[in-house]
Amino acid sequence: MPETAPRKVTLQGENVAYEVRQSDEATQPRIDLDLHGVRVVLPDDSTTDPEELLKENAVWVLEKKRKYDAYREQIPDREFEEGERFPYLGEQYEIVVEQRPASQVVENEFRLAKHHVEQTSIKRALETLYRRKARELFENRANHFSEEIGVEYDKIEVRNQRTKWGSCSTTGTLGLNWRLMMAPSDIVDYVVVHELAHLREQNHTDEFWSLVAEHDPEYTEHSEWLEDNSTSLIFSTDDL
Structure with missing residues (x-):
């Protein structure tokens, strides 16, 4: 073009x-x-x-x-360096690089494995950790709410859409954005409930929103939070 x-x-x-x-x-x-x-x-x-x-x-x-x-x-001005702080489930966690077998989230810190940082970068190691923890949390919450709602999903795909937080295919695949891990946990729950509800109601009908409200009574506030705070969930300028 x-x-x-x-x-x-x-x-x-x-x-x-x-x-x-x-x-x-x-x-x-x-x-x-x-x-x-x-x-x-x-x-x-x-x-x-x-x-x-x-x-x-x-x-x-x-x-x-x-x-x-x-x-x-x-848009946050983020630096991918030791000592910098990044949001994790609504709280600020500090980046620490140390000798350890694998990166982990421990006591309000992102403890990154030194060998992974040296092979890639702090940015790549941190994103990898976010994605791994995202899959753990998404699967946990999807299993919890799918049982509550009475639906079955096929699988979860951890994605990195620029403007979309979640999706649900007709085949039951939930696509969830890993950057939700920077938001408070009740925001994660809202997106999971929203997408699972589509397995019962494909469109945003009154029945759909009633179902969402049944499992997230504060869904309106949570939706508004995402709308108002989406810039705080930008990981880097690569997201733009």
């Missing part, structure tokens, strides 16, 4: 930088916004003026841009 050098346009008195990309897959002109900025995507044969397209959608563009600007400012 060819792209041009960054351009600028004035929208309601505000200077906005944007890129233009040509796409043989695009069927019509569109505007994409995310953490990386504003892009106008045009079909190869398009005669649309990207600047005019942005001006026609100025209110929407500025609203989305401000949202992502605010989001970007909230």
Whole structure:
């Protein structure tokens, strides 16, 4: 998808930088916004003026841009070094590197195996530990709530989606984001309950939410917490 050098346009008195990309897959002109900025995507044969397209959608563009600007400012500035602290089930745990057979979470510390850090990095060793503990916790909570709800799931896949916390396939596979391990445990439970409930109700019907509420009475607060605190669960800039 060819792209041009960054351009600028004035929208309601505000200077906005944007890129233009040509796409043989695009069927019509569109505007994409995310953490990386504003892009106008045009079909190869398009005669649309990207600047005019942005001006026609100025209110929407500025609203989305401000949202992502605010989001970007909230992204944690994490350093992958000994002594740094990372969230684990809602609490801050310190990184310690030491001679040990395997990395483990002990007494509010991430005790990383020195040989693993030397072979890879603190970042990789820490993520590996998060993922391992995520599988342990996810399986424990899924087994607990599936019995409560009266459903059976097939398997759990520990995933790393950028914006999705959980999913449930029609075949019973639960996909759960390992970065949930940085959130409080009741948030983990909410996501597990939410996905298991889809094994009974595929859509977000009143019956679905009633089922979720039955096993997580504070699900509304937990959902809002995820919405408001998603930036605190960003592990590194690779997540963006």
